Amino acid sequence: MSDTIKLISPVDGSVYAERAALDAVAVERVVTAARTAQTGWAATPLATRIDYCLKALDALLAMNDDIVTELAWQMGRPVRYGGEKGGLAERTRYMASIAETALANIERHDRPGFKRYLKMEPLGIVMVIAPWNYPYMTAGNAIFPALMAGNVVILKHAAQTLLVGERYAAAFEKAGLPKGVFQNIVLTHEGTEALLGSGAIDHVNFTGSVAGGKAIERALAGTFATMGLELGGKDPALVRADADLDYAIANLVDGAFFNSGQCCCGIERIYVHESRYDAFVDGFVALTRDYKLGNPLDPDTTIGPMAQTRFATWVREQTEEAIRKGARAHIDLSAFPMDKAGTPYLAPQVLTNVNHQMSVMREESFGPVVGIMKVKDDAEAIQLMNDSPYGLTASIWTEDAEAAETIGHQIDTGTVFMNRCDYVDPGLVWTGVKDTGKGAALSEIGFANLTRPKSYHLRLEH
Template identity: 70%
Template sequence: MTETVKIKSPIDGSIYAERPLATDQQVNAAVERARAAQVAWAQTPIAERCRYALAFLDALVAMNDEIVVELAWQMGRPVRYGGEKGGVIERTRYMIDIAEKALVPVIASDPKPGFRRYVKREPLGVVMVIAPWNYPYLTAVNTIVPALIAGSAVILKHAAQTLLVGERFAKAFDQAGLPKGLFQNIVMNHAQTEKLLGSGRIDHVNFTGSVAGGRAIERAAAGTFMTLGLELGGKDPAYVLPDVKMDHAVANLVDGAFYNSGQCCCGIERIYVHEKVYDEFVDGFISLTKDYVVGSPLDQATTMGPMAQARFADLIREQKAEALRKGATAHIDMKVEGDKEGSPYLAPEVLTNVDHQMSVMREESFGPIVGIMKVRNDEEAIALMNDSPYGLTASIWTRDTDHAAAIGDRVETGTVFMNRCDYLDPALVWTGVKDTGKGAALSAIGYENLTRPKSYHLREAI
């Protein structure tokens, strides 16, 4: 009997879709097709590769009305938000626009008569993308498009919760006319994935997921010398200073904490507020949070859908209960139908009187809960922001750009925001420190991580 993967919808617990696992023979054949197709692709001009990428983007965007509903059924995001089209367009177009310049050979800066010396960016070969469910299009496109433009072939293994996303990518590339074998979507389990990574036939893997998952990827790849891109956990902080523009900070931080039911890689999970504006900020934050409407993501009135799985919601319930036992105060008394242990439906929560002895302030939540702490000064805020095993983004809320930059210099993070959060600028590299992982995506640096340097030292005949 063929083993299958089932998508259990968080909307009502029904099986939304079911797909068979690829056999080992099918996985092997896919790798062979990718390897064969990549040889000719590497010789294809960059401009032509970019034309395929634009055609893919047009095809994918044309499916968006169907995609939005599929996302609601697969992982619970409300249809009112329109899916991930805007970010996919922005990132894809940017990486296309900079491709020629980012991949141009680097000429040695000190010319020597009789020599030609330069460094080319060579494609890695076969790139594997292991994508998560929380932003299933955005996280995947970060690597898929630039890897193809750089001259590699791509194999996608998408999260079981969002299997249909991989099929949408495959359909869009087919409609774009991309040569066969260059992009393949494969349904695999963990054991098959680890076996493939350990085979030495994959040249680079990009994984977005948990810290435990990242360690499993490293173990599977050990000894193969493949390159790795790992975007793992996060516990992103915000620091609100006395000179903040209050209404702007409250609105953006509430959205940064609770958009997508808090299931954002760079979502705000802890907030430190200067004592001079603490009460005003907390009052505004609580008031705005109470405006959320939790319910079916298929309803246009819903602003917060269920979490992707009940076990994720139960973790939030556990963190809240522990914090309350240790003296925290909960502020959102929202009645949500079905909000009980074992259900993915969960009201947003704001906690005060929190400290770093509580898991909600140090361990990843990845859900609609946030703790707010009062601080006396920058020194205390910086120490608390750095008191975490993670480091993806940190946001600073002030009117003083120089001050924000100076604080940012001392925060252990991959990105420093000022007066915004929860956003990826494709012109800037997306990276992290500590347990958040390694590697880099987007920007010209993203192309460097998806290619290898090859030096040419050519001496004229004497």
């Protein structure tokens, strides 16, 4: 009897979907189909591979009305925000636009009598293990570039967003993709580890927790498969004395609480110059109080439930610990009647009088809580921003671009933003440092991580 994966909706705790997990025999069929399809797919002209991907993208975009409602039921994002079609389209079309150049042979012409070049070869079978928080965009970051580069893809999506993998499969079927080139599978954790340890997978792209990344590394040990791991984050923001305060407040509130704070590069801690601190906190708290916590299917809801009750419980525990240690909570939960312990419905919270002895300032929250600290200068802010085991993005709010770059050089992070946050630019590599992981996605470097160089050294004269 096969295991069953159940998707429990955060909206009402009901079983929204359930699927049987593949057994070992079925997994072997998937791998065989992928390996069989890969040679022909790699030999398919690049322009044709790109065309298939863009047709699949269009098919996904055409499903968006249904997808938006499904996402609300699956992981709690309010329908008012319209899904992920904008970001998915931007990233996929950008990668399609640079594929020919990024995947072109690199030629050397400095030795007469020789033909010398590097050819970017596909890795083979790429397994994408996708998260639930941005289930279309994060999966697409790897799926589409991998296929464009000549790899075949096996997608294992998070249990919380089971239906996303099926949507991808339907889109590629509508695009006419050859059989075996893209396959969506449902697996248990044990089944996933067995597949990774089998040596059948050439590259794994995973977005998730640090613990999950370590489990994948252990499972792959000895297979020599390559990895792209985007793991935890505790992304900081610095508001300097010269910042446009209203602009910074509006964007940082959104950066902290959009998607119930369940964003890989969401803002989790803010450092404000002492001269602007009081005004910033007042404005930030006032705007936070405008949120409406409720059923994500209600178009008036601006913040829905977290994806699972245990995620909300963790954020509540972090907040309570901070308050016990002297933090001040600025949001009166009585104004958010849907916020109830033991449920995934959690109001946004703003904490001051926080410090780095509190979990909420150092350990990933991945929920709607943010701590705000006063700093006397850039040097103090840099020290605090680097006092973290993670490093995905950091944002600096200032009118001085030169200062932002100078500060950025000193921050241990994958991306430095100025006057922006919580955004993935497909023209720039998406990567992290420290416990945030290894590898890279998007841009030309993303293609490089989904291929291997093969050298050609041809003597023309002898």
